[in-house]
Amino acid sequence: MRSVYYSADAELISSHAHLVAEIQEHTPRTPDQGANGCLKSWDRTPWLGISGLLPNHELAVPGFAVARFFPRAENPYRRWSVKDRVAAYVVLAQREWRQFEQCGFEPVLSVTGGHDSRTNLALVSPHSEKIRTFTYAASETMKSAWADSTRMDRRIVEELKQCIPLDHRFFEIHASDRKSEEIPRDLLTRNTLGNHGTWLLPFYLQHFSNENAIHVRGNTYGVYKAPWNAAEDNNDIAGLRTLHRMLTRGDRGHETPESREAHFVDGVRRWGYDGDLFGYHRNELLYWEMRLGRWASEIYNETDLAFPTFDPTNVRTMLEIALSFTLDEKRDKVFQSEVVNAAYPLLNFPGKNQAENLYEQTRHLLRTPPTPPHSSGDSHGTVPTAAPPVAPNTHCTGGPGASMEHSSGPHRFPSERPLYLRPGMTISRDGVSIARITTGETELYVPSDYFTLGTVSAKAFEAPGARGTLTFTLESDYAKYEARDSWFYSVSVDGVVRARWDGALRRRPVHVTVENVNARTTVEVCAVALRDRVGIPSWEKATRAWVTSPVLTAHELPGPLIVSTDVPGSELESTPELLRIPIENLAELSVDEFASDIPRRVDVITSHCVIPLLVVRRATAKRTTIWVNGAVDLERSGRKPVFEWSSCWPELPHHQIFVCDPATVGTAALPIAWGQYSPEYWFVPDASRAVSAISAVLGVADGDRREYVGSSAGGFLALALACRDAGSRTLVDNAPFDWASCSSNALGVVRSGRLRNISLEKLRLVEPGRLDVLGHWASLPEPPRLRYLVNMAEPQHRDVTLPRIEELLVNRPDLTARLTCERYDDETAGTALLSRERAVALLAKPYA
Known part of the structure; x- marks a missing residue:
């Protein structure tokens, strides 16, 4: 777990990447080459041509090929009893510590409120009086979840000190410590590739300046805990790809998706993740090899300025023993608790990452009356949250739900x-x-x-x-x-x-x-x-x-x-009448969900809201018509979804999808919203994804056989949806294509009711076409065909929208084949929507 860097072209191997780069110049890696995520992405470094070696692999010279040498067989300890596994682990730890003591080091151990340092402390308990220990905790002036967790560590450690004699000190951390001039930054830039915990170095140098001091760490315990959501259903290349993309998310928007995928695939092959791993979970191996081989080794390089590091559990046999437990047992830290129980049982009594000790947890389990709220004023601390404790020498198998056999007989709920x-x-x-x-x-x-x-x-x-x-x-x-x-x-x-x-x-x-x-x-x-x-x-x-x-x-x-x-x-x-489906599960839909000629409600669940749809499948249809609602009467709708024109579905032979603007639904509904659900969310991209997926399920996968229809605000949204559907068509009636040009009252209602009065200039930068959909349409390489109907008797559309369209066609004659403008004059209609009869007649025509 110490760093090994090499350059095959320069024929150099070193403990530190900077040494390789100084001996032989290498080209710095740029963001589009994966610089932002390089420390979490296989063997990448900040220089092209310099690679890192991962644990469980050997590097052969002079060819500089890598080969995986672990695992080679199924884990042999899975057949052992818990008692035997724990006993073997403790014996190994004790033998190792005896050899460590013969080296004359002065051990320093960090102690927190979690499982890892607790397990280390139990294993070295016979020698605890010879070990200096420390805990860092944020000062009361620091306010964050991290600061709160360190202060809880301090409270738990105070209780641990009542259980075991410790030569202990607390480091109180202040926000200013992160900018301390005592941090040896020049040295650190040569020792490490990133900044990890540099603000702790002045504390280490002050308190542990003895040359024989060595830091005892427990980073390897992270491999034991089913890391990175290791589960039975993600132990495959697809699951590994998802994890790798999360780890390297800093590369998003810089390195191309194709390059990221090629690097992932090459890494899977190069580092042996596509071979037989003999039942070991890929997430566990990646944590071991990438997290510990790259990140932990960087931390050790950083703290080398104060003292060397010793991780007593970085022994392959010990790791194999710990990895022989089930994923459920690993998540529940069963092995660590059993090791503590075998080595120093009293250390299981104080809480682990929680304030309640074992007695208090048991008291809750027995449902005795809760203690009064504590002084912080939390009146909600009256319900048990901790897992029931595992009884000493109890072997709990089968994961959650399995019965636990006690000496008094099986436990029954x-x-x-x-x-x-x-x-x-x-x-x-x-x-x-x-x-x-x-x-x-x-x-x-x-x-x-x-x-x-x-x-x-x-x-x-x-x-x-x-x-x-x-x-x-x-x-x-x-x-x-x-x-x-x-x-x-x-x-x-x-x-x-x-x-x-x-x-x-x-x-x-x-x-x-x-x-x-x-x-x-x-x-x-x-x-x-x-x-x-x-x-x-x-x-x-x-x-x-x-x-x-x-x-x-x-x-x-x-x-x-x-x-x-x-x-x-x-x-x-979901119900027979209403299908509710997360947007990421749209690919699971089948045509069987939609009976012919029976409208079915579909709610598409997105990150922010529910998009209401009404879907009609016609038995012989070859086209899909998508209707989008505009303004609604909230008193009539009762703030429930409105599907404009849905009553006319029997008059068209096409499949039909009716889209309701979700910003016109619910407690915060507005009568007109242009799809502006919140400053962070415009529903059009997700609605487009949903419409395209459902249309494909109905049998119309190509955009050139889809047509979007809407009036007024619905026309704005219809064109916005069509702009995301290559080859599609749009029929729009009397729509302001830039809703920011509407009356100040209407504009103010949307800005205050949905957009928290964000400036329109800022909103224009958030999403193309979110304000000016016509400008976005004209900027597309091949915009959808647009038929625009305008009532010349209505001043807003005649004097504002129409002149803009006419100017656009003069300046962009290349768009005349994509846009037709049909004028009509109806003084009685005013701003009324396109009539049902007219809409059906226009849509019934075959495509030109």
Whole structure:
């Protein structure tokens, strides 16, 4: 796990990449060549031609070929009992420590509130009085989730000190320490390729200046924990690709997708991830080889300025023993807890990454009355969140839901019992976990350090262990109408979102029921950010909620899994009448979902909202017509979806998809919105994706057989959708193509009601065509065909929109074949929409 860098062309091998680059000049890697993500992407470095060697591989010289030498066989320890595996591991650790002591080093051990340092501490417990220990914790002036977690570490370590004698010191960290002039930056730039924890070096140099000091670390424990969401269903190349793209997300927008994919494929082959890995999970091996081989080795290079590093668990046999446990057992840290139990059982008593100790967790398990709220004023800390403790010398097999055999006989669940939340909170983005946060007892929130669009904070329940019904409550203190569309809460079952509601529009407790869970059902409660608000503590505070009163009522009654809440419209369950589908699952649709000549409602669930559609399949259709609604009467609609012209579907032989602007639906509905759901979200790109996918399911996959129809604001949206559908056609009636030119009243309603009064100049930069759809249309290499109908009796369209179109055709004669303008004069119609009869007649004509 120490760094090895080499250049085949220069025939150089070194411990540090900078030494290779200084001896022989190499071309610096640029962002379009993957510079931003190079430290997490196979063997890349900041220089072209200089590579890093990954653990479990050997480098042959002079040819400089690499070959994988581990694994070579199935893990032999999987057949051993837990007791024997733990005993063998402890014996190896003790023998290793005896050899370490003979070297005359003075060990320094970092201690936190988590599993890793606890396991190290238990293994070296016979020598604890000879070891200097330290913990760093943020000062009270620092406000962040990270700072909170370090302060919890300090509280837990204070309790650990009551269990084992320690020569301990605390380092109090201030924000100014990150800019300290005592950090030897010039040396660091030669030793490392990145900045990791440089602000700790002055503390190390001050307290551990003895030349014999050596830092005892536990980085290897990360391999033991089913890292990076290792699961049974992602141990393949597709899962590895998703993980690799997440790790190298810094390259997005710089390196081309084709280059990133080629580098991934080459890395899979070069580093042996496409061969027989003998049952080892690819995520575990990648964590071992890339995370430890590249990132941990960088940290060691950095701290070399203060002291060398010793990781006692960086022994292949010890790693194999730990990796022999099941993924569920790894996630639950069963092995680490058993090692502590064997080596120094008392260290299992203080909480691990949580404030409650083993007694307090057990007290909750027995459902004794909770202690009063603590002094911080948290009135929600009354419900158990920790997993039930594993009894000493208990072998728990089979993962969640398996019975645990105790000396008194098998454990049996009562008909009603509390269901525990797993400690902490998982932070993910784009479906990939990026962090795990230590939280209070039942807290759920979006940490300010991670408050970016699409970030998901999740608290997961333990597996139910039996079939039954789960009920719980989500409580939150904050509600403010102006903050709507900033985050939502959701309930996810087995990875699928089944209910969600706007976090800022509900102050009252939300009661949730999940019916017919099974023994292994995974239920998560999530908070999802819809805006970028990094580093603003008030937004973190606003999202803070508490999962309370979770109870599982066990029963064997058959039935489907159903999620229900007392928030109107929050459920996302499909019914025979209404199909609800996440936008990422559109590819799973089949034509069988749509009976011929029976309109079916489809709700497409996106990151921000639900897009309501009405779909009609016609048996012999060869074309698809897409209708888009414009302004609506909220009093008549009751803020429910409106599908304009849907009553005329029998008069056309085409497949038809009716699209409702989601900004005209729900609590924050506007009568006219131009698709402007929020500053961060314009629904048109997702609606286009949904329409194209459903049309293809209906049998019309080509854009040249699709036509988009709309009047007024619906015409604006129809053209916006068509601009994303190559070869399509558009029929538009009396539409302002730049809605910012509308009356100041209408403009003000949209800006204040949906856009938080963002400047129009800024909004124009967010998405092409979001304001001026005609300008966007004209800028396309091959814009869709557009038939524009304009009522000459209506001044706005006659005097504003039409002259712009005429000017465009004069300046761009190349567009005359793509745009036809049909004038009519109807003083009685005014701004009324295109009549049903006229629309049907125009659409019934064959394409020219």
